[in-house]
């Protein structure tokens with residue numbers, strides 16, 4: 001089966017600035033892939049190269065097995081910049097115009113309006129839509145040609161929490177329907193709920209890739225105890241110094257929840273009063289921040 005997205009050595013330089021640096025990106029059929037990175041990391045430039053809107057300085061791109069520019073991008077839908085719609089036309093009429101222009105049967109308009117949950121408001125003027133509805137109409141436009149691959153650049157940017165939730169539901173629904181989706185974002189916490197896999201880009205380089213669970217890593221055991229220095233010393237003896245961190249006036253032990261009772265007993269055994277002991281997942285934004293910090297240090 002042809003890979004929806006496959007790049008090798010993809011690079012874009014703007015003068016001395018390397019916006020995208022030797023990027024190998026692979027998105028598998030049917031997966032929802034989160035392409036993550038802070039502002040300026042090179043996400044939009046990458047997506048634009050995928051679609052043949054920006055010419056790479058080096059490297060190759062294949063979408064569904066074909067190079068962009070080799071004829072029309074059949075099977076690919078994209079929402080890269082804010083979509084351009086006629087403000088005084090309804091959502092439905094805007095899509096009809098686009099469908100005619102793209103040579104798509106206008107019957108498809110009702111289907112995509114349903115998919116993005118805009119059927120009820122399809123007769124309203126575009127100008128009156130909320131930002132979230134505008135974005136969903138943009139996705140509807142990208143779906144007109146019934147693509148096998150959908151590329152969305154920061155579709156939740158600027159949306160309020162309700163708008164974000166609607167967009168998440170929509171992306172999840174599209175993924176469940178068998179469409180391969182590549183979606184960029186600068187918030188790991190935002191995409192974790194619908195992505196099968198994420199890639200993290202920093203300064204143009206892919207610095208980490210995997211499922212959200214893999215990136216998050218193992219849970220940690222959080223311990224609040226007095227005196228803290230004695231607790232830390234004993235914990236280091238018990239599980240190894242590299243697994244113990246002092247954070248926010250407590251300890252974080254990189255061990256599984258099954259060790260909690262044992263750690264508690266051992267600490268109490270050396271006269272430490274344990275006030276709280278619980279297993280918790282690492283905070284996703286912290287994981288993201290750590291990755292970017294580490295990636296930046298590796299590059300420097």
Ligand SMILES: Nc1ncnc2c1ncn2[C@@H]1O[C@H](COP(=O)(O)OP(=O)(O)OP(=O)(O)O)[C@@H](O)[C@H]1O
Nearest residue numbers: 014017019037038039040041042043044045046186
């Ligand atoms: N046409 C251009 N000419 C010069 N530099 C550019 C151009 N387009 C992008 N850049 C630079 O390339 C780098 C990557 O930009 P890009 O827009 O791809 O990042 P991004 O990850 O999409 O960030 P954002 O979320 O802020 O859009 C940035 O430093 C940007 O200033």
